[in-house]
Amino acid sequence: MADLTRLDAPIVVGAGVAGLSVALGLPRAYVVTAPDMGSTWWAQGGIAAALSSDDSPFEHAADTLAVAGGLAAADAVGALTAGGPEAIARLIQIGAEFDRNDEGELLLGQEGGHHRRRVVHADGDATGAEVMRALNQAVAESDSVEIIEAKVVDLARASEGVAGVITADGKRRHIYTAPAVVMATGGAGRMFARTTNPTGVTGDGIMIAGRAGARLADLEFVQFHPTALNAGKDPMPLLTEALRGEGAMLVDPHGRRFMDQYHSMAELAPRDVVARAIFWQYDHGSAAYLDARAIPNFHERFPTVTAHALSVDLDPVSDLLPVSPAAHYYMGGIDADTSGRTSVPGLWAVGECASTGVHGANRLASNSLLEGLVFGARVAASVAAHARTVEGEISVPKEALDLPVTPGPALEDLRQTMWDRVGVVRTGDGLWAARNAILELSSVLSRTIGGRNASDLALLMVMAALRRSESRGGHYRADYPEPDPMQEHRTLIDPGAADTVVVFA
Ligand SMILES: Cc1cc2nc3c(=O)[nH]c(=O)nc-3n(C[C@H](O)[C@H](O)[C@H](O)COP(=O)(O)OP(=O)(O)OC[C@H]3O[C@@H](n4cnc5c(N)ncnc54)[C@H](O)[C@@H]3O)c2cc1C
Numbered sequence: 001m002a003d004l005t006r007l008d009a010p011i012v013v014g015a016g017v018a019g020l021s022v023a024l025g026l027p028r029a030y031v032v033t034a035p036d037m038g039s040t041w042w043a044q045g046g047i048a049a050a051l052s053s054d055d056s057p058f059e060h061a062a063d064t065l066a067v068a069g070g071l072a073a074a075d076a077v078g079a080l081t082a083g084g085p086e087a088i089a090r091l092i093q094i095g096a097e098f099d100r101n102d103e104g105e106l107l108l109g110q111e112g113g114h115h116r117r118r119v120v121h122a123d124g125d126a127t128g129a130e131v132m133r134a135l136n137q138a139v140a141e142s143d144s145v146e147i148i149e150a151k152v153v154d155l156a157r158a159s160e161g162v163a164g165v166i167t168a169d170g171k172r173r174h175i176y177t178a179p180a181v182v183m184a185t186g187g188a189g190r191m192f193a194r195t196t197n198p199t200g201v202t203g204d205g206i207m208i209a210g211r212a213g214a215r216l217a218d219l220e221f222v223q224f225h226p227t228a229l230n231a232g233k234d235p236m237p238l239l240t241e242a243l244r245g246e247g248a249m250l251v252d253p254h255g256r257r258f259m260d261q262y263h264s265m266a267e268l269a270p271r272d273v274v275a276r277a278i279f280w281q282y283d284h285g286s287a288a289y290l291d292a293r294a295i296p297n298f299h300e301r302f303p304t305v306t307a308h309a310l311s312v313d314l315d316p317v318s319d320l321l322p323v324s325p326a327a328h329y330y331m332g333g334i335d336a337d338t339s340g341r342t343s344v345p346g347l348w349a350v351g352e353c354a355s356t357g358v359h360g361a362n363r364l365a366s367n368s369l370l371e372g373l374v375f376g377a378r379v380a381a382s383v384a385a386h387a388r389t390v391e392g393e394i395s396v397p398k399e400a401l402d403l404p405v406t407p408g409p410a411l412e413d414l415r416q417t418m419w420d421r422v423g424v425v426r427t428g429d430g431l432w433a434a435r436n437a438i439l440e441l442s443s444v445l446s447r448t449i450g451g452r453n454a455s456d457l458a459l460l461m462v463m464a465a466l467r468r469s470e471s472r473g474g475h476y477r478a479d480y481p482e483p484d485p486m487q488e489h490r491t492l493i494d495p496g497a498a499d500t501v502v503v504f505a
Contacts, residue, residue, distance in 0.1 A: 084370055087370060225327075
């Protein structure tokens with residue numbers, strides 16, 4: 001059985017940029033978060049916002065839509081880019097320090113797919129850490145946010161919708177009920193053997209919401225970052241796109257550039273184009289390197305990349321850096337509107353675990369920290385307006401009370417299958433092989449909560465990828481290499497709510 005605590009303020013699950021932005025926007029909130037750091041801390045390149053005199057939210061929206069494979073929701077994109085300048089101002093107001101020139105103006109970087117310099121950054125390439133420092137400081141200084149460190153394993157239900165969360169501490173379970181629950185649990189990059197995402201980012205929160213009956217969206221769309229450092233580390237260190245923005249080139253083992261064969265924007269082409277070009281280099285028996293040797297003051301300007309490279313005995317000032325694509329960002333997730341409302345009463349979703357359609361089939365670089373900030377504020381307003389009192393019976397899925405939490409080594413087999421068969425370039429045969437392998441692995445993985453979430457999500461991802469018999473954004477099918485106008489729509493999946501047992505009447 002489980003203990004029960006009735007909370008009188010909303011619960012936000014997750015303490016990354018999205019979760020903390022929601023919590024700070026509410027009059028009072030509880031943040032329930034696992035010890036894993038989440039992706040925000042690792043973000044390098046920066047936050048996109050139309051801040052320069054030759055730019056506008058309208059142009060930022062046009063660039064966002066242009067890379068999104070026709071699937072972006074225009075209202076969500078408009079809300080995102082219009083909210084950019086204010087979101088940066090709010091961060092600065094709570095103490096975030098961004099890089100500036102000698103005149104004190106914000107330095108704006110450029111990344112792939114952006115036609116303007118509009119990427120704000122901190123300490124060169126340590127933007128996420130600075131954002132988290134500032135948000136955590138604001139939380140520490142506020143008396144309206146309380147942090148509860150615990151892993152959420154499922155959601156509690158009332159007669160109508162979600163009533164709270166179930167947390168695990170070893171074998172013990174605790175149920176917290178609350179007037180609203182906001183999932184802000186991040187993405188799913190670690191479903192793949194090659195990823196830039198840190199431990200814990202396996203789409204847990206997405207399947208937790210799915211099992212409570214929440215509709216999921218666009219599960220086939222994974223963004224593979226083109227340039228992870230290919231030197232045997234897990235997670236693979238990211239070589240930020242800002243390097244290419246500053247002139248770094250992609251070259252083959254003979255030092256020859258190859259990107260101009262693939263796209264007029266060459267190294268600054270959209271991420272999916274660059275990722276596939278690098279994939280094909282290896283597929284054709286060659287290799288790919290990032291040549292950043294011409295960037296002046298490299299060590300000072302990119303200290304995070306420098307540290308990653310030096311840790312594997314490479315110096316970006318003198319060496320070519322071997323690169324591989326790696327799973328980086330998940331466009332799919334819990335279907336949510338621009339206020340974070342899901343298909344289940346009492347449940348909101350925000351940040352990378354949500355799928356609002358703002359990124360369509362492919363995310364524009366540096367738009368996801370912005371998403372956490374802008375939609376975080378919008379979600380807070382919606383939760384404040386619609387949170388309700390939880391009354392009556394509380395029920396939970398029975399397995400949430402007794403299954404162990406942490407998946408065993410079979411998770412690594414799942415990750416390898418996903419990378420080999422559901423990665424940068426997919427085929428129908430490969431996807432069917434993945435489906436069969438996942439079904440086999442799931443007999444072991446479903447003995448733990450984390451393993452079951454990972455294998456269930458993997459299976460849904462594969463089925464969505466099989467159903468989309470075309471290529472669009474982050475989803476590329478070698479057997480259907482062109483987009484099909486008949487399939488220019490989002491994929492919505494209702495996984496169906498799990499059975500529950502009443503635990504408190
Ligand atoms: C290496 C790297 C570089 C990046 N660079 C950039 C960049 O320059 N610009 C940009 O815009 N984006 C960048 N991104 C993407 C961006 O960092 C993420 O999309 C964004 O930070 C996600 O924020 P989030 O708040 O949704 O999730 P996260 O920051 O991942 O936070 C998730 C939180 O949920 C908690 N959690 C998860 N599951 C549970 C559970 N079951 N119970 C309780 N708590 C749970 C975690 O502990 C964590 O606190 C980068 C990503 C990576 C990995």
